Amino acid sequence: xxxEFVRVPQDRVGTIIGKKGKTKEEIEKNLNVDIVIKDGxxxxxxxxxxxxxxxxxxxxxxxxxxxxxxxxxxxxxxxNGKILEILDLNQYTRTKNDLLREKGRVIGKxxxxxxxxxxxxxxxxxxxxxTVSFIxxxxxxxxxxxxxxxxxxxxxxxxxxYYLENAAKERKxxxxxxxxxxxx
Numbered sequence: 001x002x003x004e005f006v007r008v009p010q011d012r013v014g015t016i017i018g019k020k021g022k023t024k025e026e027i028e029k030n031l032n033v034d035i036v037i038k039d040g041x042x043x044x045x046x047x048x049x050x051x052x053x054x055x056x057x058x059x060x061x062x063x064x065x066x067x068x069x070x071x072x073x074x075x076x077x078x079x080n081g082k083i084l085e086i087l088d089l090n091q092y093t094r095t096k097n098d099l100l101r102e103k104g105r106v107i108g109k110x111x112x113x114x115x116x117x118x119x120x121x122x123x124x125x126x127x128x129x130x131t132v133s134f135i136x137x138x139x140x141x142x143x144x145x146x147x148x149x150x151x152x153x154x155x156x157x158x159x160x161x162y163y164l165e166n167a168a169k170e171r172k173x174x175x176x177x178x179x180x181x182x183x184x
Contacts, residue, residue, distance in 0.1 A: 122136055
């Protein structure tokens with residue numbers, strides 16, 4: 001029987017359990033796993049399941065909630081093709097002030113920068129603790145992460161926006177070519 005363990009910040013345990021245990025129950029039901037939470041550690045073990053990736057999916061859903069995502073956004077990971085990517089901000093910062101500044105650059109005034117990146121890529125973004133996390137399909141997460149990295153490298157917001165606009169144009173062009181080839 002496969003088991004995985006995830007450490008969870010104490011302030012996120014309630015989110016993972018949910019009101020009257022509903023969130024935890026939803027994960028267990030959808031992925032056919034058992035979840036035990038004790039002292040900020042979540043143990044995930046498989047039941048009789050057909051899906052060999054069920055425990056890993058459950059681990060990613062719990063990690064997503066531990067990194068600040070709402071259960072509804074984390075549940076996107078139940079779907080095939082959706083991934084979770086976590087970017088450690090310690091690679092880009094040295095002091096607490098650096099960390100606060102970089103988080104502020106990613107979030108933007110009134111959350112506008114984060115919203116724009118989400119809108120342009122289709123990925124969900126959470127800035128929590130010393131991390132920026134992404135949920136989406138591979139292309140969405142790749143583009144969102146690249147835009148955030150541009151900001152963390154100290155480049156202007158306009159450089160990140162320019163990258164996102166070009167990536168969106170490329171994706172649109174690729175989709176047209178794909179549709180054209182399929183119609184032949």
